[in-house]
Amino acid sequence: MKRILSILLLASCAHANAEISAYQGTAAFFPDEKSTHNLPEAIPCVTRPAATGQPMLFCTWLTSTRYVDIWDAQRQQNVRITNKVNGMCQRGNCRIQGADVGNWKEDTPFQLSIWYRIGSSTDGKPVAYRTDATRQVSYVEAGSLLMKFYLDAGVPDNELVSTFDKRYIGGWAAWNQTKGEAASAAKSSSTPQSEWPEVKTAWCNPRMDDDCYIDNKKVPVAELGKWLPDISESNADQLGGHCEIILCFDKDDQPMGYLLQ
Known part of the structure; x- marks a missing residue:
């Protein structure tokens, strides 16, 4: 100074x-x-x-x-x-x-x-x-x-x-x-997303850490929230659905959300 x-x-x-x-x-x-x-x-x-x-x-x-x-x-x-x-x-x-x-x-x-x-x-x-x-x-x-x-x-x-x-x-x-x-x-x-696009297929490779696909297009795990709402496994069960890896599906095997990491 x-x-x-x-x-x-x-x-x-x-x-x-x-x-x-x-x-x-x-x-x-x-x-x-x-x-x-x-x-x-x-x-x-x-x-x-x-x-x-x-x-x-x-x-x-x-x-x-x-x-x-x-x-x-x-x-x-x-x-x-x-x-x-x-x-x-x-x-x-x-x-x-x-x-x-x-x-x-x-x-x-x-x-x-x-x-x-x-x-x-x-x-x-x-x-x-x-x-x-x-x-x-x-x-x-x-x-x-x-x-x-x-x-x-x-x-x-x-x-x-x-x-x-x-x-x-x-x-x-x-x-x-x-x-x-x-x-x-x-x-x-900071505004939570309230609407998501219609998703027909979703899949994540169980042998890879960041290898997910939405409607046959590769999507980073960090961006899954742009396509699907986050959901807990217990909520998926209550709705008659199930979860695989980090994705959850309804009773008709249609994508319904993802497990927030």
């Missing part, structure tokens, strides 16, 4: 006179950035044109820039820095004046909020992780963490979308759609 703070002080002091202070007009209560306290665990990064027109990787949670007074234990005094630093990612390493601040696969200039390092999401997109973060997140989760941060800070409703759009690939619409798809997939996977 001390090394990271030294890097931030070195890099930010070089830019301190280049940008103005203040977060005026946001009507939001953001952390003071004197430490990682209350900053989101991860934030999404996005590539967009810089002021020069050149593509640049932005890993910041707000466009505005302000000064931050941070205590420098070595100098025994407060040092005023800006809350964003610029650097370059080359050959997989991202650096600020030679100091390592993360990794990214593309060669690109970047702008990074202090207290963050550049990395990848679980789905391979650019994400900045707080310097004390211990886990990797998906890109959509990084977006959710940022949105929660904005809501907690009191960003006005009429500014939420425009503020978020600058920080996420595809903007608010893409995040909202992906978040909805993930929630729908999770719900579908």
Whole structure:
């Protein structure tokens, strides 16, 4: 942490006179950035044109820039820095004046909020992780963490979308759609299947561990539940049926279910 703070002080002091202070007009209560306290665990990064027109990787949670007074234990005094630093990612390493601040696969200039390092999401997109973060997140989760941060800070409703759009690939619409798809997939996977296709024949090879056939088509044992409901052997007996290997049949020897492993 001390090394990271030294890097931030070195890099930010070089830019301190280049940008103005203040977060005026946001009507939001953001952390003071004197430490990682209350900053989101991860934030999404996005590539967009810089002021020069050149593509640049932005890993910041707000466009505005302000000064931050941070205590420098070595100098025994407060040092005023800006809350964003610029650097370059080359050959997989991202650096600020030679100091390592993360990794990214593309060669690109970047702008990074202090207290963050550049990395990848679980789905391979650019994400900045707080310097004390211990886990990797998906890109959509990084977006959710940022949105929660904005809501907690009191960003006005009429500014939420425009503020978020600058920080996420595809903007608010893409995040909202992906978040909805993930929630729908999770719900579908947790909803028990209630209907099954009509199955005329079923057979499992007693000499093989994973050699079952449904209507003469080979089906992995793990996917039998897509074709037949799970059933206990006692239930099959009560219904006048019987079980062989892991498959159960009714009194007419028609497939009626499988024994859940």
